[in-house]
Amino acid sequence: MKWKQTLQILAMIIVFGTGLRLYNLDNNSFVSDEFLDMNSSYGYAQTGEWRAWDFNFGKASKVNQNVARDERATIYKWQVAQLFHILSPTETNARLVSVLWGAVSLVVIFWSAFVFTKRREIGLIASFLFAVSLSGIIFDRTLRMYTMFLPMYLLTSTFAFLALEKAYTGKMKVLRSLWEKFGMNICYAVLAGIFLVLSLLTHQLAGTFVFFIGAYLAVRAFQEFTYGKGLHSKYFILFAIGTLALIIVATFFPKFFRSYAAGLIFFDNNYGYVKYILREYYHPLLGVILLSFGSWWLVKRENLSKESLWLTLSLLAPLAMAIWLWRRNMGAQYIYFAESFAVILTAIGIFGIWMLIREKFALTTKIQLLVVLGFLLLLTPNFGYFLEKNNTYHETSSGDNPNYRKVFAYFKKNHLASDVLVTRNMRNYYFADAKVPVYDLGDEISRTKLSQGEVEKLMAEYKTGWIILSDNDYDYVAKGMKEYFAKNLTLVSNDQVRGAIDVYTWGR
Numbered sequence: 001m002k003w004k005q006t007l008q009i010l011a012m013i014i015v016f017g018t019g020l021r022l023y024n025l026d027n028n029s030f031v032s033d034e035f036l037d038m039n040s041s042y043g044y045a046q047t048g049e050w051r052a053w054d055f056n057f058g059k060a061s062k063v064n065q066n067v068a069r070d071e072r073a074t075i076y077k078w079q080v081a082q083l084f085h086i087l088s089p090t091e092t093n094a095r096l097v098s099v100l101w102g103a104v105s106l107v108v109i110f111w112s113a114f115v116f117t118k119r120r121e122i123g124l125i126a127s128f129l130f131a132v133s134l135s136g137i138i139f140d141r142t143l144r145m146y147t148m149f150l151p152m153y154l155l156t157s158t159f160a161f162l163a164l165e166k167a168y169t170g171k172m173k174v175l176r177s178l179w180e181k182f183g184m185n186i187c188y189a190v191l192a193g194i195f196l197v198l199s200l201l202t203h204q205l206a207g208t209f210v211f212f213i214g215a216y217l218a219v220r221a222f223q224e225f226t227y228g229k230g231l232h233s234k235y236f237i238l239f240a241i242g243t244l245a246l247i248i249v250a251t252f253f254p255k256f257f258r259s260y261a262a263g264l265i266f267f268d269n270n271y272g273y274v275k276y277i278l279r280e281y282y283h284p285l286l287g288v289i290l291l292s293f294g295s296w297w298l299v300k301r302e303n304l305s306k307e308s309l310w311l312t313l314s315l316l317a318p319l320a321m322a323i324w325l326w327r328r329n330m331g332a333q334y335i336y337f338a339e340s341f342a343v344i345l346t347a348i349g350i351f352g353i354w355m356l357i358r359e360k361f362a363l364t365t366k367i368q369l370l371v372v373l374g375f376l377l378l379l380t381p382n383f384g385y386f387l388e389k390n391n392t393y394h395e396t397s398s399g400d401n402p403n404y405r406k407v408f409a410y411f412k413k414n415h416l417a418s419d420v421l422v423t424r425n426m427r428n429y430y431f432a433d434a435k436v437p438v439y440d441l442g443d444e445i446s447r448t449k450l451s452q453g454e455v456e457k458l459m460a461e462y463k464t465g466w467i468i469l470s471d472n473d474y475d476y477v478a479k480g481m482k483e484y485f486a487k488n489l490t491l492v493s494n495d496q497v498r499g500a501i502d503v504y505t506w507g508r
Contacts, residue, residue, distance in 0.1 A: 006120045010127060014106050017131030021099045021140045026091040028395050029405035034143040035426040038094055040070040041077040045084035050074060055432035056425075073145035075201040080143070089429075091143075098147040102140030105340070106130055108151040112158045113344045116307040117298065119351065126347035128377060133343065134280055134385045138392050139336055145202050146333050152199040153206060154340045159192035160213065161310050164234075183234035204259075205318075205334060212317040214242060216310060265327040273322040276332040277315075277342055280382055290380065291315070291342060294349030301352065311348075315341040350376050397498030402470050404430050407503065410496040411466060418507075420462040422450070424473060437462075441469075441476040451478045464507035471500040 030038060036052070039061070043053035047060050050070040054061035079097045087093040106127050114123040130136045140147045166188065168179040178186050199206035217239040224233035250257040281287035298308035318338040328334060350373075357363065357372050385391055390399035397403075408430035411421070415436060425440035439458060441450060458465060467485065474482065482502075485491075489504035497503045 001120055003120075006124065009124055010107070010110055013124065013127045013131050014103055017106050017127075017136075018099065018103045020131065020137055021102045024393050025095055025099070025141055027393055028401065029403050030091060030143065030427075030429060031401045031404070034094075035424075035429060036069060037073075037077055037080065037143050037145075038089070038429055039426060041080040041094070042084055042089050043070070044074075044077065045081040045089075050077075052426070054425075054428055056428040056434055056436065056438065058433060061425075073202055075198065076145035076148045094143045095141060098140050098142060098144065101147040101151065102136065105136070105140075105147070105151045105154075108154055109340055109343060112154050112340070113347055115158055115162065116311055116344065117302065117304065117348060117351075119302075122344075122347050122351045125350055125373075125377070126344050129347055129350075129381065130340070130343050132381050132383070133339070134382050135276070135332060135336055135339055139333065141392055144333065146336050149199060149202045149206070150337045150340055152195055152202055153209070153337045156192055156195040156199050156206070156209060157212075157310075157314055157341075159188045159195060160209075161307075163188035163192050165306055203337070205337065208318050208321055210242075210246075211321060212313060214239065215317050216313050217242070219309060219313070220306075264325050267324045268326065270323050270326070270330045272330050273319060273335050276335050277319065277339065279385075280339070280342070281346075282379060282382055282384070286380065287342075287346070290346045290349035290353075292349075293352055294345035294347070297348055297352035301355075311341050311345055314338065315345065346380065350380060399499060402499045402501035404501075406496040406498075407468060407501055410492075410494055411468065411503070415466065416464050416508075418463045420458055420465040421468065422455075422458065422465065423468040424476075441473055449476055449478045450481060452481065452484055455481070455484070459506055462507075465505065467502075467504040469502050469504075 039052040039055075040050055042055075043049070043051045043060055046053060049060075050067075051060045052070055053059075076097070080094060083093060083096060087096075109130050110123040110127040113126040114120055117123070139150075163185045164183070166185055168175050168185045168187065170176065170187070175186050178184055196206065196209060199209070217235045221231075221233055221236035221239055224235055225231065250261075275284075278284040278287040281290070295308050295312045298304045298311070315338055318335065322330075322335050326334065354369075354373050354376060358369060363369055363372065386393070390396055395401065395403065404427055408427065412431055412434055415421075415434060419436055420439060421431070421434075421436045422439045423441065425438045428438070439450075439454070455467075467489065469477065485502070485504050489506050490508065492503040492505060
């Protein structure tokens with residue numbers, strides 16, 4: 001396959017994958033942290049400062065400020081804010097930046113797969129798999145920084161591999177000398193450093209790269225030792241330097257060190273992360289087979305043992321940390337950045353099986369080869385997700401996420417001037433211009449919970465009111481309050497109020 005054909009096919013994959021991400025982009029309402037990114041992005045667009053915007057009153061919020069939260073992932077949210085200078089703040093427009101980064105990811109995955117395998121076919125297969133990836137489509141249709149984090153981290157990893165393993169062949173004597181003496185390609189090392197900084201600015205989980213690179217250096221140092229090279233290999237030296245650097249940082253810059261170490265715990269058991277990786281496949285066992293076979297194929301048939309080790313550890317190191325070390329609520333978004341390596345290994349596995357079938361049955365014509373490849377590509381992904389009753393393109397009241405758009409539309413239509421609203425104030429995008437006083441439930445760092453005393457105090461102060469709670473909101477409500485609500489308030493029953501959400505009123 002010539003480069004012209006390769007790029008033409010890649011262009012078609014990009015168009016197809018981007019179309020899947022753009023289609024019906026505003027179908028599902030904002031959920032979870034999408035509200036936070038919407039508020040802070042629009043607040044920055046309006047004020048030039050990272051302050052959450054209160055759509056309820058049409059001004060920068062005074063009661064919903066959280067500097068750490070508002071300034072998180074500003075490198076991503078800045079792009080969203082710039083978009084709001086020319087486009088209205090709708091769900092579709094807010095999510096366009098994520099769609100764009102999804103398209104970038106398709107290119108980066110192709111390029112990285114080509115770098116690691118030297119085969120354009122594998123790059124195209126990997127790009128196609130990500131184009132139809134369940135997680136890829138879901139996250140690229142969401143207003144969150146994870147869609148930018150994936151390609152930034154993958155570029156960091158790819159350039160770091162090239163820095164360690166690809167010899168400098170340029171004309172600059174200094175750079176050639178550095179490679180010959182230290183085994184380091186400085187050009188790629190600089191690029192790896194740049195993208196590591198961009199990754200860190202996007203999400204703190206980029207710190208996982210330190211542990212991964214440590215694991216790779218340790219394994220390679222051990223291999224070199226068993227080959228009789230002793231402790232003089234560049235891998236051992238770099239591992240020792242890295243370990244010393246961590247000790248120095250922990251000793252002399254404890255605050256910076258704790259900002260990352262605080263996210264670790266020894267030992268947790270979040271095995272559900274394995275499920276998130278394997279949900280991409282028609283069957284989990286098929287995923288395990290393709291991932292394992294892809295790693296094996298690179299070593300045994302392509303003679304690319306370093307590339308195989310790098311890709312395999314790139315997937316397993318973050319996965320192991322997610323299961324046993326991360327101090328955070330388990331969620332698919334946190335392991336998403338590592339799925340790019342699973343996609344590449346899967347593409348290698350498919351390519352390897354394709355080649356074995358070609359050899360076994362002596363396939364020679366293009367049509368025969370394309371039919372077999374097409375079958376493998378249709379068999380692998382979890383296309384069943386898109387046929388489910390609830391998915392990223394269609395969500396009913398039985399779905400996991402409430403349709404906040406409909407719920408708050410019902411509230412705005414029926415609320416009175418005497419009302420108070422009890423909910424998480426970050427959702428004010430959907431009750432914009434209501435100018436209703438809000439009792440904010442707070443967030444995951446709140447130390448107090450909504451109690452019976454607080455509710456009775458509000459009922460005494462306000463003649464009428466609403467309490468709107470999703471399933472997750474009950475984490476911020478005192479025990480026994482659900483029974484109290486059912487006994488003393490009116491539960492709203494309406495077609496617009498369905499799913500994992502409860503709406504109560506009083507005084508009506």
